[in-house]
Amino acid sequence: MRLSRYFMPTLKETPAEARIVSHRLMMRAGMIRQASAGIYSWLPLGFRVLKKIEQIVREEQDAAGAQELLMPTIQSADLWRESGRYEEYGEEMLRIKDRHGRDMLYGPTNEELVTDIFRAHVKSYRDLPQLLYHIQWKFRDEVRPRFGVMRGREFLMKDSYSFDFDFAGARRSYNKMFVAYLRTFARMGLKAIPMLAESGPIGGDMSHEFVILAPTGETEVHCHRDLLDFDVLGSEIDYDGDLERVVGRWTDLYAATDKKHDPASCPVPPDQLVEALGIEVGHIFYFGTKYSKSMDAVVAGPNSEPVPVEMGSYGIGVSRLVGAIIEASHDEAGIIWPESVAPFKVGLINLKAGEAACDRASDEAYAKLNDARVEVLYDDREARAGAKFADMDLIGLPWQLIVGPRGLAAGVVELKERASGERQELSIDSALARLTG
RNA sequence: CGGGGCGUAGCGCAGCCUGGUAGCGCACCUGCUUUGGGAGCAGGAGGCCCCCGGUUCAAAUCCGGGCGCCCCGACCA
Numbered sequence: 480m481r482l483s484r485y486f487m488p489t490l491k492e493t494p495a496e497a498r499i500v501s502h503r504l505m506m507r508a509g510m511i512r513q514a515s516a517g518i519y520s521w522l523p524l525g526f527r528v529l530k531k532i533e534q535i536v537r538e539e540q541d542a543a544g545a546q547e548l549l550m551p552t553i554q555s556a557d558l559w560r561e562s563g564r565y566e567e568y569g570e571e572m573l574r575i576k577d578r579h580g581r582d583m584l585y586g587p588t589n590e591e592l593v594t595d596i597f598r599a600h601v602k603s604y605r606d607l608p609q610l611l612y613h614i615q616w617k618f619r620d621e622v623r624p625r626f627g628v629m630r631g632r633e634f635l636m637k638d639s640y641s642f643d644f645d646f647a648g649a650r651r652s653y654n655k656m657f658v659a660y661l662r663t664f665a666r667m668g669l670k671a672i673p674m675l676a677e678s679g680p681i682g683g684d685m686s687h688e689f690v691i692l693a694p695t696g697e698t699e700v701h702c703h704r705d706l707l708d709f710d711v712l713g714s715e716i717d718y719d720g721d722l723e724r725v726v727g728r729w730t731d732l733y734a735a736t737d738k739k740h741d742p743a744s745c746p747v748p749p750d751q752l753v754e755a756l757g758i759e760v761g762h763i764f765y766f767g768t769k770y771s772k773s774m775d776a777v778v779a780g781p782n783s784e785p786v787p788v789e790m791g792s793y794g795i796g797v798s799r800l801v802g803a804i805i806e807a808s809h810d811e812a813g814i815i816w817p818e819s820v821a822p823f824k825v826g827l828i829n830l831k832a833g834e835a836a837c838d839r840a841s842d843e844a845y846a847k848l849n850d851a852r853v854e855v856l857y858d859d860r861e862a863r864a865g866a867k868f869a870d871m872d873l874i875g876l877p878w879q880l881i882v883g884p885r886g887l888a889a890g891v892v893e894l895k896e897r898a899s900g901e902r903q904e905l906s907i908d909s910a911l912a913r914l915t916g
Numbered sequence: 917c918g919g920g921g922c923g924u925a926g927c928g929c930a931g932c933c934u935g936g937u938a939g940c941g942c943a944c945c946u947g948c949u950u951u952g953g954g955a956g957c958a959g960g961a962g963g964c965c966c967c968c969g970g971u972u973c974a975a976a977u978c979c980g981g982g983c984g985c986c987c988c989g990a991c992c993a
């Protein structure tokens with residue numbers, strides 16, 4: 480993509496309303512534009528990141544055996560009356576009427592809808608387990624939206640729903656999501672710590688919040704330091720095998736948010752305790768037969784007896800992750816994208832657009848990167864070097880390939896790694912080899 | 917939902933108290949000079965001053981009512 484033609488309205492000054500760093504940087508980088516309180520348009524650069532994150536979530540869900548479907552944003556109130564939540568949910572639910580005066584709502588979540596789908600089609604225990612998910616926009620009419628996309632009213636969320644015949648099956652489903660979540664966040668370059676969360680009316684240990692560590696996070700996190708070193712990407716996961724060991728490795732070590740942490744009874748010796756700040760980006764939850772009973776989602780067991788299915792739901796805040804990743808990865812100059820979610824891998828800077836040698840070398844590098852299917856944003860604008868460097872640092876692409884008259888005279892270009900700031904002078908060919916290899 | 921603040925050019929703001937030609941910086945357009953870390957000079961374009969009503973010869977400014985947005989707290993992916 481040529482920057483001269485790309486819609487990327489960067490700002491030198493910070494809009495007044497943006498208080499936290501991710502919101503400020505997203506506004507300045509031209510990723511989003513606020514439409515109303517807590518509601519945002521995603522401009523091309525921001526949209527690319529959103530899609531990258533969504534795709535990682537999707538791949539890991541699929542790998543865990545979940546199946547993607549898509550449920551609507553607008554739901555009928557009738558289903559919610561069945562579960563009893565239409566009255567229960569309160570002001571956070573955006574309620575609307577259609578032209579016939581029927582009560583509708585913009586879904587804040589999808590348990591009712593997915594349960595309705597399930598009960599209509601699944602009648603036998605032989606068809607279990609099922610693990611369904613979708614990635615869809617939700618709306619919760621927060622009293623006070625803030626922090627940009629981190630706490631919007633409209634937000635993109637991945638939510639999965641598991642259906643099992645018995646508790647043991649529900650636990651297997653839960654474990655699948657547990658591991659899939661670890662992998663999902665790790666692939667985005669995040670340190671995600673699962674924390675035992677309020678388990679609701681059912682009790683037990685099957686509710687975890689996933690908190691990623693970020694210096695500007697809101698939640699205080701206390702955990703054993705070994706949790707930070709665990710690697711979940713290095714080994715293949717057999718989702719049909721026994722996941723208890725993998726899950727146990729993570730849950731055996733102490734991790735608690737501030738609400739649950741009591742320094743007096745903390746089992747971790749001080750020298751092994753990490754105290755950090757974090758942001759909640761995922762939540763997995765087993766809730767048993769809460770909806771299957773109220774909504775009559777029943778399958779026939781081996782003796783034809785009707786059995787309400789055991790369910791769980793599993794959410795990831797996809798749009799929140801865009802902000803959360805920035806909170807976890809930025810510096811004074813701007814965003815530092817992990818390569819897996821970066822809107823482009825390489826920013827190609829032509830330091831002197833309009834000069835024949837620079838244009839020729841830059842155009843050629845651009846063509847070669849495109850041919851190699853490397854995502855590249857080519858700054859071919861006729862702007863000053865400083866402005867180009869500043870914009871490129873701001874939008875945080877992992878690599879900058881800098882082509883200028885000074886280097887070309889010596890037969891070299893510069894390759895700068897955004898994260899470390901390290902620059903190397905290389906021949907064009909070896910720089911390209913590094914980026915395409 | 918309690919408390920506070922703010923709506924003036926795309927963005928950041930001044931002007932409002934004390935009514936009288938709507939301003940500054942950045943961004944934008946033209947030209948010249950400049951050219952490896954957000955250039956300089958000159959010229960230019962861009963405003964229902966949030967909306968409605970009131971007071972007044974005259975309202976961005978004073979008064980009343982609405983709407984929007986933000987911040988702090990209680991609550992959430």
